[in-house]
Amino acid sequence: MLRAAVIFAIIALVLGVLGFGAVAGFAWELAKLLFWFALIIAVALFVLGMTIYKKVK
Structure with missing residues (x-):
């Protein structure tokens, strides 16, 4: 999901430069x-x- 966020941010920057x-x-x-x-x-x-780790341990 972070990869998609970075891709959309790069797309936004490119589109902003292109107008x-x-x-x-x-x-x-x-x-x-x-x-x-x-x-x-x-x-x-x-x-x-x-929380699960503490219960299992």
Whole structure:
């Protein structure tokens, strides 16, 4: 998911340089959304991993 966020950020930068502002803005918003989703999932999995690890141990 982070890979997709980076790809959309690069696409947004290229489109912004080429003058396609509306499409670049959409790609940038999608990149930010994917980044935050990936961050939330990573934190949730970290918390679950720490709690399950303590119960198994």
